[in-house]
Amino acid sequence: MDYAIETEALTCRYGRKCAVDQLTMHVPVGSIYALLGPNGAGKTTTLKTLMNLRPPAIGTARVLGVDSRSLGPADLARIGYVSENQRIPSNLTIGEVEAFCRPWYPTWDAALATELRDRFGLDPRARIKALSRGTRLKVQCLLALAPRPRLLILDEPFSGLDPVVRDDLTTGVLSLADRDGWSVLLTSHEMDDVERLADHVGFLNDGRLVVEEPMAALLGRFRRVEVALADGAAVPAQRPSSWLGFAVEGRAVRYVESQAGPAAEAAWHAAFPGATIEASRMSLREVFVALTRSTAPAAVPGRSR
Amino acid sequence: MLPFSIALRPGEPVVDQVVYAVTRAVVSGQLRSGDRFPSVRTLSQELKVNPNTAQRIVALLVEAGLLAVEPGIGTVVTKHPQAGGSSAAASRRADLAALPDRLAEPLVVEARRLGLGLADLVDIVRARWKALDTSR
Numbered sequence: 362m363d364y365a366i367e368t369e370a371l372t373c374r375y376g377r378k379c380a381v382d383q384l385t386m387h388v389p390v391g392s393i394y395a396l397l398g399p400n401g402a403g404k405t406t407t408l409k410t411l412m413n414l415r416p417p418a419i420g421t422a423r424v425l426g427v428d429s430r431s432l433g434p435a436d437l438a439r440i441g442y443v444s445e446n447q448r449i450p451s452n453l454t455i456g457e458v459e460a461f462c463r464p465w466y467p468t469w470d471a472a473l474a475t476e477l478r479d480r481f482g483l484d485p486r487a488r489i490k491a492l493s494r495g496t497r498l499k500v501q502c503l504l505a506l507a508p509r510p511r512l513l514i515l516d517e518p519f520s521g522l523d524p525v526v527r528d529d530l531t532t533g534v535l536s537l538a539d540r541d542g543w544s545v546l547l548t549s550h551e552m553d554d555v556e557r558l559a560d561h562v563g564f565l566n567d568g569r570l571v572v573e574e575p576m577a578a579l580l581g582r583f584r585r586v587e588v589a590l591a592d593g594a595a596v597p598a599q600r601p602s603s604w605l606g607f608a609v610e611g612r613a614v615r616y617v618e619s620q621a622g623p624a625a626e627a628a629w630h631a632a633f634p635g636a637t638i639e640a641s642r643m644s645l646r647e648v649f650v651a652l653t654r655s656t657a658p659a660a661v662p663g664r665s666r
Numbered sequence: 667m668l669p670f671s672i673a674l675r676p677g678e679p680v681v682d683q684v685v686y687a688v689t690r691a692v693v694s695g696q697l698r699s700g701d702r703f704p705s706v707r708t709l710s711q712e713l714k715v716n717p718n719t720a721q722r723i724v725a726l727l728v729e730a731g732l733l734a735v736e737p738g739i740g741t742v743v744t745k746h747p748q749a750g751g752s753s754a755a756a757s758r759r760a761d762l763a764a765l766p767d768r769l770a771e772p773l774v775v776e777a778r779r780l781g782l783g784l785a786d787l788v789d790i791v792r793a794r795w796k797a798l799d800t801s802r
Contacts, residue, residue: 393716531714538710538717553676557715576716577679644677 365390365512365544366411370420373406373568380406382568383420388561393545395555395576398565399653404548405444407565408516411546412442425512438466441505443498444516449489455500456485459507466508474507477533495526502530506537513537515547519554527554552646556580564649566656576645583648584621584640588614591635601628605655617643617651668704668712670697680715684723685730692732692743694798703733703741730757 366388373381381403388394396404409415411424413432422429427436449458455478463469478485481499489497498518505513513534519527531554537543549555562579564572572579586604590596590612600607603620614633618625618640629638643651670691674683691697703724704712710720724741727733734744777787 391718528714532711535707535711535714535717538707554714556676557674557680557713557719560716560718580679642677642679646676 363390364388364423365392366394366422366424366546368407368411368420368422371407371410371417371422372419373403373410373415374418375406380568381410381417381565384565384568384570386563386570386573388544388546390542390544392561393547393559394561394563395559396546396548396563396565397552397555397649398548401567402565403568404565405446405516408442408444408514408546408548409446412437412440412514434465438468438508439511441508441510441513442516443501443505443514443518445498445520446516447501449497449500449504451490452488454486454488455483458489458500458504459485462504463507468510469508471507473509473536474503476536477503477506480533481529495522498522499526499530502533506533509537511543513543513545513547515545515549517548517550519549519551527551531558552644552649556645562645564652564656566653567658569656571656572652579648580642580645582619582621583643583651584618584625585643585647586616586618586629587639587641588629588633589637590614590633594633594636597632600632601625605651617647617655619651619655668709669701672713674713674715680713680719681723681726684709684713684715685726688723688727688732689730690798697743699743699745701743702739703727703743705740 364387366386368384368386371381371384371386372379384403384407386396386407396407398404406415410417411422411429413429416430424432425436425439432440450461453461459474463471481496481503483496483499483503487496489500492500502518505515515534518530518534522530534545547555547559556576560576562572562574562576563570596609596614601620603618603625605617605619607616608614614636618629621640626640629640670688672684672687674680688697697703706717706720706724709715709723710717713720724733728735728741731744733741736742773787773791782790
């Protein structure tokens, strides 16, 4: 098995609304895979379907080699899932919740649980209902990590958390990393965190996967291009489809090159003879914005279903 | 805590940034020969970077001759970062050949754009050279 998760034409509907549309994605074993996309793109629905919390309308998903619809307790014991949709009994204390979960996981690592509890600064006597959102997420992470799962599925683990808590959670997740064949699938809008953490990226927009590639390849092919036009020079009417967000202001031309390389560079100079052209690398945050704008349903003509 | 200074910026490859930070630390004496270098696991957790990225950083630094793997100890800073093995010597020759184009030329272009003279530029370089020594 080379993939921790693979889906084929996975389609999910809420009534007539198609939330996930023929999604074919591959999460390699040993990778940290970030599923990115604007709000409402279908990320959470995808993760819920992978966890067999809702059935797909069409298509299949295999998680750790098992069809998502047949995931049983033994399979789920090897998967850690953190989502804000999850409920923890609010009348219990942290210690009681831990004691409740522990017997379900043959691989529960008590020493790791203690280490994480200390790192996260959790008091086992504290009641769940008295906890802040951030602390509750820490408890969820503790419960997901302590069994040393082979696969972690994290739905927006960092959203709305302060930088210290985010750092703590990230360190907790990475503390599992020295296990062979350990994989992570996460969704997040914290682009700076994701840029360092993930080595694979999937980009969903309006239920469709528009990009799936290694992080280094994605960041390697995007450039922000700034052109200062030569005197009297015109802007070409025909432009390569790899240019995104093309804008002109006086003599300044700006766009995003999505296929950077020697051929693209030659095309820039051919399009703007005599101009000064500067290209700079982009952060994942900037790539995210460019991808979101250029793949929005309104930006792609003739797309309907 | 990591034994070298670094503040990661988004938009630049993490590997390049860390390799540069470690090189700087070795050159300035913040890291000295024989010092233990953090494990891949520690590097990953401290920098909050992907473990595969941390692995590549260590591999590149070993290849560059700045780090060496000592059996039973781990990764340590090498005695003579300039010398190293034959592959390190070859990569040093390549780096040396690239120096005028890759680093010196942008510096000269920027200095001319700002209207600086050669002496001004040399003064700036001399000051940075000393600053690196005093940061030990």
